[in-house]
Amino acid sequence: MAEAHQAVAFQFTITPEGIDLQLSYQALNQIYLSGVRSWKKRVSRLRNRVIKGVYPASPSSWLFVVIAILATIALASLFFQCKMSHFSWSQTKKQICTYLKKYISGQTMLSVLVFSTLLWLSLILALRFCLKLLLSYHQWMFEQHGRVSNTTKVWVTLLRLLSSRKPLLYSYQTSLPILPVPAIKETLSRYLESVRPLLTDPGYKRMTELANQFESNLGNRLQRYLKLKALWATNYVSDWWEEYIYLRSRGPIMVNSNYYGMDFLYVTPTALQAARAGNTITALLLYRRKVNREELKPSRVPGTVIPLCAAQCERMFNTTRTPGVETDVLQHWQDSEFVAVYHKGRFFRLWVYTAGRLLSPREIEHQIQRILDDPSPPQPGEEKLGALTAGDRVPWSQMRKQYFSSGINKRSLDSIERAAFFVTLDDEEQGMRGEDPAGNLDRYAKSILHGKCYDRWFDKSFSIVIYKNGKSGLNAEHSWADAPTVAHLWEFTLATDAFQLGYSEDGHCKGEVDRSLPLPQRLVWDIPSEVQAQVCSSLAVAQALADDVDCHVFPFRDFGKGRIKKLKISPDAFIQISLQLAYYRDRGGFCLTYEASMTRLFREGRTETVRSCSNESCAFVKALEDGEVLIHSLILHLFRLASERHQNLYRMAMTGAGIDRHLFCLYVVSKYLGVDSPFLKEVLSEPWRLSTSQTPVQQMELFDLKNYPDFISLGGGFGPVADDGYGVSYIIVGEDMINFHVSSKYSCSQTVSKASVTFMFGCDIGHFVHIWHTFLHLFPTSPLL
Known part of the structure; x- marks a missing residue:
């Protein structure tokens, strides 16, 4: 839209009298407003750099130091002068004023400013060093609940004092400790x-x-x-x-690397596809604004004041993974005023700003509806072009270099890669609906994970999918960030969509519409037969991979963390030991188990592996499966040891x-x-046949799940890591529900995640529920736990 206005802003014709210059004042005004917006962002970034650069102090503290030093030197000098002159304080009001006017001038003032600034910077470095030392203390994590040492109590007090100022998103970055190299x-x-x-x-x-x-x-x-x-x-x-x-x-990132996030389980805020897209896009752009302005609160360890690294937020928007022969490259642009949209084989560029302001949700809905109503067919080779991002990386790199490095193909590809994010308007309906809700839920998961293998742009940092019936989903590329960062974004988006922006009674977005908005721009391609042949080849590779993935989503409602925590057991340890038991019952043995843990207590930290299959968990599972009448106190003791061991492994992984x-x-x-x-x-080279991950929930208190129990998040999942293994993602929702996402491959006869008959690891649903109830029966009121 900005380009279109600039193209018509200046018009001129050559006449016998000379050049007749015509100006479009409306277009010039929009250009002016866009420039103002750009400069405001620059000023805001500069301001934020100053504020976070001096954290945990404040910029205003410089003035305090200057005044304090100036007053100290002046009073000390005046006192010395008074003492030497032998006159009392009561007689010197006029002399004091005269002296200070003389004193605060010239080189003395400059010297005071220089000295005060250096002292102020030294104090900032000292405070930052102290904060870094405090954040390097991790012993608090290994202390038993309710038994906090005096050292930790003092540490918490000091940390609160140094963190008392309201921090920006990146304020803690330079104060976070460096990840240590273990012996x-x-x-x-x-x-x-x-x-x-x-x-x-x-x-x-x-x-x-x-x-x-x-x-x-x-x-x-x-x-x-x-x-x-x-x-x-x-x-x-x-x-x-x-x-x-x-x-x-060099293999496909679809399924193998990218992961997905799902919509609310029971609720669809609106059944209008364009309206849901309008609010979703608006919510995402509001989140981007908060990231750019650093208005988001830094993420913290739940229930504490301990900050987590926020570096992954930097490349959340305007980012694309571009293919290479040997390695891909992450490209990030500072800003983008448009999103890329795909619908029925056509690509569009949708401008989301006009005259320096963000379009209203109703205006974005109006623009999306224009795309939905556009009857034009795809250009030759355009419909399945996205399959290049779903197949092997080397062919995509070769095609990109040869056919997309110049001309109209480059301009259109830039519109996708430089977009804030990618949006797919899917022509299918998804969700837990109809006569087969469980089966439809599984198909919903597969759809977000890979779709038709050509209607997503898997290279984008994340893509949003809006279905025909108003359901939504997210597909994220993995290299730039891990699931907790994306989950934070998606949770904000869902909550803002449903509770902040909302919809009118007829399901439309709220707000007014400027009918003069230009049409979304169709991207133009010139795709030769060689590229079309490679598209077919990449699509075949991707389709074979997608067809082999068996996804199952299982909302477990019998109980949740509320009942588990009453037993004084870690919910995560409870679930992980349950997975070990389920795998053993299905396969007759144990396997190398991967559980993702974060290392964001350290600067630029990402993840570490918790090897959940331990000697203690195996001892418990074998004892439980012994088949003989066992003493409950022994089983309780073994389970407590397994749970404590798992928690200790998790803590060690988090602390480097x-x-x-x-x-x-x-x-x-x-x-x-x-x-x-x-x-x-x-x-x-050891295979991870059981790869697991917990998706965090309610990182932001945007709404109360107790008051809105139907707005339960389904979480998300990922594909299996090993050909003969499982990918298990779970999200602990509220107090009474746990959602599982299980993936495996149809090509392996030993793994089953079929929705209609089985739940996990080939176990019947009722059988798995029985496992959980076995645990609860063992630990009703045990004093050991």
């Missing part, structure tokens, strides 16, 4: 302990020998390089993790004492040095 001996010891229940005695002995050889020979050499990187880099893991785990993957990221970085260093390690090679 190699401790990492190897923890690794051997984690694989003990999975190996036979000879296998464990062999692995122990490999670990000892690695430590005595190559390990210490690799560790020295890693410590050197930790001294130089902000985070010794994150850049390598992003590059080698995500960006260097995990296993897998350290070993991964040692492996990367070995590759740079050109040396092979049989130990590291075997460790990093």
Whole structure:
């Protein structure tokens, strides 16, 4: 829209009398207002840089220091003068005024300003250093609930004092501690302990020998390089993790990397597709505004004042993963005033700002409806063009370089890649509905995860899907951020859509419409036969991958964290041990289990692995499955040990004492040095047949779930990590519900996540529920727990 106005802002014709210049004042006014908006954002960014640059102090404290130093020096000098002159204070009002006027002039004032500024900066650095020391204290996490040490109490008091000022989103970034490199001996010891229940005695002995050889020979050499990187880099893991785990993957990112988020389970705020799109797009742009202005409160450890790293928010919008031959690249633009929209094979650029203001939800709905009503057919090769982002990365990179680096194809591709985000107006209906709600819920999950394999743009940081019946969903690219960051965004969007923006009685968005808004712009393509052939090839690869994914969403309503916490058990530990029991009952053994934990207590921290299959959890499962009449006190004791062990593993992962990221970085260093390690090679090739993750819920108090119980979030899920394994995502909703998302592959006969007959790991739904009730029956009022 801005380009269209600029194109007609100046019109001129050459006449015999000279040049006849015509100006469109309306267009010039819009250009002026857009410029004002741009400069306001620049000023706001500059202001925020100053405020967060001096945190935990404030910019106004500089004036306080200047006045204090000036007053101290002046009074001290005046006192000395008075003492030398032998006159009393009561006689010197006039002399004081005369003296101060003389004193506050010239070089003395300049010297005071310079000295005060340097002192102020020194105090800021001291305060920031103290805050960093406080945030480096993690012993609080390992203390039992209700038994807080005096050290921790003092620590909490000091942390509250230094954090008393209202922080901006990124205020804590420079005060967060650096992720420490664990001692190699401790990492190897923890690794051997984690694989003990999975190996036979000879296998464990062999692995122990490999670990000892690695430590005595190559390990210490690799560790020295890693410590050197930790001294130089902000985070010794994150850049390598992003590059080698995500960006260097040459296979499809659809299903294998991207993940999804779902709409409310029971409620659809409006059945009008255009209206739902209008509010959803508006809510997302309001969130972007808060991020740009740093008005969002920094995320914290739930129930504490301890901040988490917010670096992942920086690339949330206006970001695209662009393909390369060897590695992809994340491209981020400072701002974008439009979104890219896909509908029935056509791509559109939708401007969401006019005259420097954000369009109202009703205006965005009006523009979306124009797209829905557009009868024009797709251009040749346009309909399935998005399949290039769903297939292998190398062919997409070659096509992009050869056919999308210039001309109209480049301009159209830029409109997609530079957009704030991508929107798909799906022509299907989804949700838990009809005569087969469970089956429809599974199809809903698959639709968001991969769709038709060509109607999503999987390279965008995230894509929004709005279905024909008003349901919505989100598909997120994984390299730029992890699920908690995206969950925060999606939760804000759903809550703002339903409770802040709302709808009129007839289901439309609220607000007025400027009917003079220009039409959304169709993107124009010139797609040759070579590209169309590659589109078909990429689509075949993606379709085979999508057809093999078996998704099942299961809302578990028998009980939730409310009843579990009454037993003084960690809900996450309860679920993880339940998963171990379910897997054992289905497969007759245990497997390497991945649970994602965050390391955002540290600067630029991302995730760490919690190896949930432990000696203690296996001992409990085997005892429970022994088949003989067992003493309940013994089972209670084993379960308590398993639960405490899991919580301790989670705490260690959060505080930088995990296993897998350290070993991964040692492996990367070995590759740079050109040396092979049989130990590291075997460790990093072990399959994660059970990959699990908990999605956080209600990070922001935008509405009360108790007062609005129907507005339950379904959470989200991801594809299976191993061909013969499961991907399990769960979200603990309120006090009485847990939603599970289970994925596996149809091609593996040993894994089943079928909705109509089974729930998890091949177990019948009733059988799995029985597992949970077995736990609850064992621990009704146990004093041990």
